Every structure is written in C-alpha cells, then in structure tokens.
Amino acid sequence: MSESTDPQITELDPVIHAQARLRVVSALSVLRDADRITFPRLQDSLRMSAGNLSVHLRKLEEAGYVEVTKTHHGRTPATLVRLTRRGRLAFDDYTAALRALLDPERTEDQ
Amino acid sequence: MGTSDDDLPLGDPAESLALIERERANLERDITPDPRLMLWPWGFAWLIGLTLIFLRYGPGGRILVDLPGWLPLVTLMVLMISAGIITGTAGGRISRHVSGPTSRQGLYYGVTWSVAFSGLSVLFSRLSNQLPEAESGLLWAGGMVALTGALHMTGGALWNDRGLFFLGVWTSLINVIGILVGTGWHSLIVAVAGGGGMIVAGTIGWLRLR
Numbered sequence: 001m002s003e004s005t006d007p008q009i010t011e012l013d014p015v016i017h018a019q020a021r022l023r024v025v026s027a028l029s030v031l032r033d034a035d036r037i038t039f040p041r042l043q044d045s046l047r048m049s050a051g052n053l054s055v056h057l058r059k060l061e062e063a064g065y066v067e068v069t070k071t072h073h074g075r076t077p078a079t080l081v082r083l084t085r086r087g088r089l090a091f092d093d094y095t096a097a098l099r100a101l102l103d104p105e106r107t108e109d110q
Numbered sequence: 111m112g113t114s115d116d117d118l119p120l121g122d123p124a125e126s127l128a129l130i131e132r133e134r135a136n137l138e139r140d141i142t143p144d145p146r147l148m149l150w151p152w153g154f155a156w157l158i159g160l161t162l163i164f165l166r167y168g169p170g171g172r173i174l175v176d177l178p179g180w181l182p183l184v185t186l187m188v189l190m191i192s193a194g195i196i197t198g199t200a201g202g203r204i205s206r207h208v209s210g211p212t213s214r215q216g217l218y219y220g221v222t223w224s225v226a227f228s229g230l231s232v233l234f235s236r237l238s239n240q241l242p243e244a245e246s247g248l249l250w251a252g253g254m255v256a257l258t259g260a261l262h263m264t265g266g267a268l269w270n271d272r273g274l275f276f277l278g279v280w281t282s283l284i285n286v287i288g289i290l291v292g293t294g295w296h297s298l299i300v301a302v303a304g305g306g307g308m309i310v311a312g313t314i315g316w317l318r319l320r
Contacts, residue, residue: 022126026133030141035210037141045140046133073206080209095130098123 013094015063020048021056025065025091028083036069036080057081065090138319141208145315147200149277149308151193152258156305159186160251160297167247169294219268226257244293255285255300273318277311 016022027045031037043053060066065087069080083091162182165175201220205213230253238246259282266275284303288296 019129023129023133026130027137030134030137031208032210032212035208035212037137038207038209041140041207042137045137082210095127098127098130101123102127 012097013090015060015065016090016094018056020052021060022094023048024053024056024060025083025087025094028066028081029088029091031083033085033088034082036082039079039081042081060087063087063090135319141204142319143197143200143204145312145319148197149312149315151196152190153305153308153312155186155189155193156308157301158305159189160301160305162186163247163251164294164297164301167244167294167297169292171244172294215268219265222264223261226261227254230254230257248289248293248296251296251300252285252289255281255288255304258304259283259285273311273315277307280307 016025023046024042027042028037039050039053043050046053048056057066057068061068063086065084067082067084069082071078071080159182162177162185166173166177166179166182168174198220201216205216234250234253238249241249259278259280262278262281263275264278266272266278281304284299284307285296288299291299
C-alpha cells in the first residue's frame with residue numbers, strides 16, 4: 001500500500017493527521033461530553049513536554065476542536081481542556097476513515 | 111520524540127488505530143481510580159473483621175476462639191474506617207484532575223454512601239439494645255451488607271460498569287443466603303464470599319485497566 005501518495009489518506013483531516021495531535025484528540029475522546037481535564041494530567045498521560053502540548057492545543061483550538069479554559073482551584077491557577085463537539089465529530093470521522101482504509105469492502109456494503 | 115517527528119502523519123492506518131487505542135487506554139487508566147484501592151481495603155476489612163466475629167460469636171452462640179469480646183468489632187470498625195479513608199482519598203485524587211459532570215457524579219455517589227450508612231447506623235443503634243446479642247449482630251451485619259450490595263449495583267448503573275454491578279448482585283445474594291442460614295454463619299459467609307468477592311472484583315478491574 002502506498003502512503004502519502006494514496007489519495008484516500010491525503011483526504012484525511014489535516015488537523016489531526018499529525019501524530020501528536022491525533023494522540024491529544026484520542027486521549028481527550030475518553031472524557032465524556034462536558035468533562036474537562038487539567039493540563040498537567042493530560043500532559044502526564046500523553047508523556048509530552050508542556051511546551052509541545054501547548055503548541056498542539058493551540059492548533060486544535062484554532063480549528064475549534066478543543067476548548068482551553070483558565071480557572072482557579074482554590075488559589076492555584078488551573079488550565080482545563082475539553083474536546084468540543086466539533087472535535088469529537090472530527091475524531092469519529094477520522095477513525096471511521098481509517099477503518100474504511102483498512103477494510104474497504106465492509107464500508108462499501110454499508 | 112521531537113516536534114518535527116510529532117508533526118509527521120502516520121502512514122499506516124492500522125498503526126494509527128493502534129496509537130489511538132493506546133492513548134485512549136492510557137487516559138482511561140489515568141482518570142479511573144485504581145480498582146484495587148477502591149475495593150481491596152473493604153474486601154480485607156470484611157474478610158478479617160467478620161472472620162474474627164465468626165470465631166468469637168459463632169453459630170448458636172458458640173465461642174470457637176476465645177478472643178476478648180470487644181476485639182472483633184473494634185478490628186472491623188478500624189479496618190472499615192481505614193478503608194473509607196483510602197477509597198475517599200483515591201477517589202478525591204482523581205476528581206482534582208477532571209471537572210464536570212463525571213466528577214460531580216463521583217462526589218454525589220461518595221456522599222450517598224456516607225449518608226445511607228449513617229442513616230442505618232442511627233436506626234440500628236436504637237433497635238439493637240432491644241435485641242438479643244446474636245440478633246443484634248445479624249441486624250447490623252445483614253443491614254450494612256444489603257446496603258453495600260445495593261450501592262455497588264447503583265455504582266454499576268451509574269458508571270455503566272458491569273463488574274461493579276455483578277459484585278453488587280453477588281453481595282446481595284450471599285447476604286440473603288447468610289441471613290437465612292442464620293446468626294454466626296452469616297459472618298463467615300459474608301467474610302469469605304463477600305470480602306473475597308470484593309478482592310476478586312478489585313483484581314479483575316485492575317487487570318482490565320492495565
């Protein structure tokens with residue numbers, strides 16, 4: 001199977017087609033709709049540096065896929081992250097597209 | 111892994127799907143309280159505490175091992191209070207990192223346990239003075255185990271957790287069997303099958319998350 005030259009694979013959502021952002025969105029997809037996770041918890045889980053995660057979150061935020069809110073837990077400032085409805089939809093479409101690439105016959109039947 | 115590497119798309123869909131599953135499993139584990147911490151302390155409290163009660167207050171009032179009368183109850187109370195602290199801390203540590211409906215559900219669920227147990231304790235304290243020692247013991251143990259079973263089932267419904275739901279069903283079932291078999295035996299059945307059930311459920315839950 002050819003890779004980047006494959007027309008099907010280049011049609012995949014470019015925002016989350018980058019490995020790091022796919023990882024971020026995958027992790028966030030575990031949270032239920034209105035739930036938010038703290039930045040350090042997400043960072044630990046993804047084993048990314050804070051700077052790196054910030055950069056990718058900004059790109060995802062620009063695409064409207066995640067929502068980043070600053071708040072306070074008592075006196076300490078906290079950053080909370082959540083996947084938006086749009087982000088969840090994009091993630092679902094992306095995984096469906098991957099499955100279709102793996103098993104084209106089954107999706108043709110549907 | 112550098113940024114440049116991160117920005118590269120994965121070529122192979124199967125690899126991408128595996129990556130997605132890996133990250134989902136990681137986060138799931140990071141935001142779920144460790145089932146061992148949630149269930150083992152209670153399982154061991156029941157197993158140890160109720161076995162001591164069985165040995166001291168056996169079937170038909172027999173004393174199988176001549177322990178001081180206060181020892182089994184004090185042991186059970188201390189173990190249960192420790193279990194409450196351990197599970198409360200483990201649950202609370204998670205809820206500091208996730209906010210929203212799920213952590214609110216967790217808080218309400220935790221409070222429900224405390225309120226329900228306090229309510230029954232007040233009732234049983236008033237009633238137990240008027241009952242013979244063995245019946246009073248059965249009232250306390252049978253009532254609390256029934257409540258635990260029901261709350262585990264509720265937890266199963268709340269978190270859509272089949273394992274927790276079946277633990278509740280199992281606990282409720284062995285409680286009724288113990289009550290029907292009678293005083294003394296109830297302690298042994300709940301110690302082994304109930305406490306053991308929680309230890310097994312905690313282990314299964316942990317293996318699933320790992």
